[in-house]
Amino acid sequence: MTSPAHNTPIHNTPSDMTALRDAVAAGTTTAESICAGMLAVTTERNTEINAFHEVFAEHALEAARRVDSDARAGRPLPPLAGMPIAIKDNVATTLGRTTCSSRMLENYRSPFDATAVERLAHAGAVVMGKTNMDEFAMGSSGEHCKWGPVRNPWDTTRVPGGSSAGSAAAVAGGMCAAAIGSDTGGSIRQPASFCGIVGLKPTYGRISRWGLVAFGSSLDQIGPMTRSVRDAALMLDVMSGIDERDSTTADRPPTELAKTVERPIEGLRVGIPRQYMSDANDSEVSAAVHAAADAYRALGATIVSVELPLTDVGISTYYVIAPAEASSNLARYDGIRYGHRAQLQPGEDLFTLYARSRSEGFGPEVQRRIMLGTYMLSSGYYDAYYKRALQVRRRIKQEFDQAFTACDVLLGPTAPTPAFGFGANSDPLAMYLCDVYTVNTNIAGICGVSIPAGFAERNGKNLPIGVQLQANAFEEDRLLRAARMLERALTATTGAHAPRV
Amino acid sequence: MPDNPHSKTAALTTAQVAHVAKLARLEVAPGRIEEYRTQLAAVLGHIAQLDAVDLAGVEPMAHPFESHNRLAADIPVESLSIEAVLMNAPAVEGRFLAVPKVLAEGD
Numbered sequence: 001m002t003s004p005a006h007n008t009p010i011h012n013t014p015s016d017m018t019a020l021r022d023a024v025a026a027g028t029t030t031a032e033s034i035c036a037g038m039l040a041v042t043t044e045r046n047t048e049i050n051a052f053h054e055v056f057a058e059h060a061l062e063a064a065r066r067v068d069s070d071a072r073a074g075r076p077l078p079p080l081a082g083m084p085i086a087i088k089d090n091v092a093t094t095l096g097r098t099t100c101s102s103r104m105l106e107n108y109r110s111p112f113d114a115t116a117v118e119r120l121a122h123a124g125a126v127v128m129g130k131t132n133m134d135e136f137a138m139g140s141s142g143e144h145c146k147w148g149p150v151r152n153p154w155d156t157t158r159v160p161g162g163s164s165a166g167s168a169a170a171v172a173g174g175m176c177a178a179a180i181g182s183d184t185g186g187s188i189r190q191p192a193s194f195c196g197i198v199g200l201k202p203t204y205g206r207i208s209r210w211g212l213v214a215f216g217s218s219l220d221q222i223g224p225m226t227r228s229v230r231d232a233a234l235m236l237d238v239m240s241g242i243d244e245r246d247s248t249t250a251d252r253p254p255t256e257l258a259k260t261v262e263r264p265i266e267g268l269r270v271g272i273p274r275q276y277m278s279d280a281n282d283s284e285v286s287a288a289v290h291a292a293a294d295a296y297r298a299l300g301a302t303i304v305s306v307e308l309p310l311t312d313v314g315i316s317t318y319y320v321i322a323p324a325e326a327s328s329n330l331a332r333y334d335g336i337r338y339g340h341r342a343q344l345q346p347g348e349d350l351f352t353l354y355a356r357s358r359s360e361g362f363g364p365e366v367q368r369r370i371m372l373g374t375y376m377l378s379s380g381y382y383d384a385y386y387k388r389a390l391q392v393r394r395r396i397k398q399e400f401d402q403a404f405t406a407c408d409v410l411l412g413p414t415a416p417t418p419a420f421g422f423g424a425n426s427d428p429l430a431m432y433l434c435d436v437y438t439v440n441t442n443i444a445g446i447c448g449v450s451i452p453a454g455f456a457e458r459n460g461k462n463l464p465i466g467v468q469l470q471a472n473a474f475e476e477d478r479l480l481r482a483a484r485m486l487e488r489a490l491t492a493t494t495g496a497h498a499p500r501v
Numbered sequence: 502m503p504d505n506p507h508s509k510t511a512a513l514t515t516a517q518v519a520h521v522a523k524l525a526r527l528e529v530a531p532g533r534i535e536e537y538r539t540q541l542a543a544v545l546g547h548i549a550q551l552d553a554v555d556l557a558g559v560e561p562m563a564h565p566f567e568s569h570n571r572l573a574a575d576i577p578v579e580s581l582s583i584e585a586v587l588m589n590a591p592a593v594e595g596r597f598l599a600v601p602k603v604l605a606e607g608d
Binding site: 107108109111112204205218244247248250251310312313315316317319320327331334335336337338339340341344351352353354355356358359362367368370371372374375378385387388389390391392393394395397427428429432444445473 | 517518521522523524525526527528529537540541544545547548549550551552556559560561562563565566570571573581585586588589590591592601
């Protein structure tokens, strides 16, 4: 395993968000200087990286100055005071547009803020801008974006992963203190792995989906994308908790993980699913998982082998459930109330208005998934596809429950490979198969986190590799404490942590 | 329903793709139907692996948690204003959404 080299992407950012927040509170730096520094990096790099679709520079600086004035006056600062945070463009903000990187919503302005955004703002965070993504969160590369492809800050000839592509690239590129993404089948964790940052998909129901543009409603979760595990804990604490506007939020109090995340777990049992150590993984990926297991052993944890025989079936299950839910959710885009409306020729009918608006507004991958979902839900096929996938879903959940009787957390790769090149997975099915280790987390509704764990060298450049930890539903405390143990150990031994220059 | 979805997917036809596009309210150019057919058939072929999973006695699971309906208190709350609702409309007349005339005379 190599150490960070010349292509280390994060600069101008000496520390994670928690440290920046503490420095502002202690008066050793100002929120304005942090914000101005990140805006300068954004100005310098965004043309190439294309992480942001919109940046709210003046708004961010003004908000930062208010924090500094509060700090000077000795007023108590909220937990994220002055921290510039990037928001994925499928999360509604009253600032700027909410486009889902789609022509369908290219001019859409939300009349309300998502609950997650509202809670971040309440905690003092500064909404810095909106990040590019695979259209409607459908993709694993960041290439399928109305506003052009997003590039990986570690190697701009490669993808950042997706669909939360811009959020991952913005954090890795030093353009913001942290970001939020959404994860339906791996869309936070896989780009986090490709970009060398921490990405957390919380348990289904932890964070309100109010204001998150719906893709697969039984799978979608908002989550933090950060430079450190403790930053992810801090952001989850701020965003989690019941929301009357989303009846699927869990009736649980907000988490308080920032308090416990530094505490190692005594007698931790780490399970490695045999099916995760596939020969299809790149060798550096499997090596990173083995190194992580060694690090846990050195910390006194027990490593156990567990079985998740339905791992490979996850992709098939996901590509029934997600397109089925998407075809239903995306039916709302009809060109009537909001979104793109096609121009009709005299004599053309209502059907044509709907169909042409949708076909002009949606890109090919979105249309492909709508058709897939429509087909599988159509008369005569429902039982063969949708019902069957929901039965397999229960079996997958049962397998996880069984595995978690033998261990506290599961360890494995986040993705089978490091970041790939543009166009490398142009075949839709090949792209879908990249999500093999992440989709089942969403199918079962449990939590998972990707943390940086090593590098693979390709063409003289170091590409980050993430490992994934998963824990059972509502076990984020265990998940992040275990992740922090590994993060601390790996930073010491391999320098694999998100680089700090 | 088909006894064996396997054979159905293998036989996915351009006519079926055109029908699905119509159901989904998508206007797919005739020249692109075959491309979509090939891609969708590949995905459906892969998904056929679900047929091999033993599902005897397994209940479908539509949602991660067996949650009950949660009812909001029956109290009126302020909703979006008409201006907020109309701010993204493609066309507006007064306080209404405007749509093109879509019914022919005598419909």
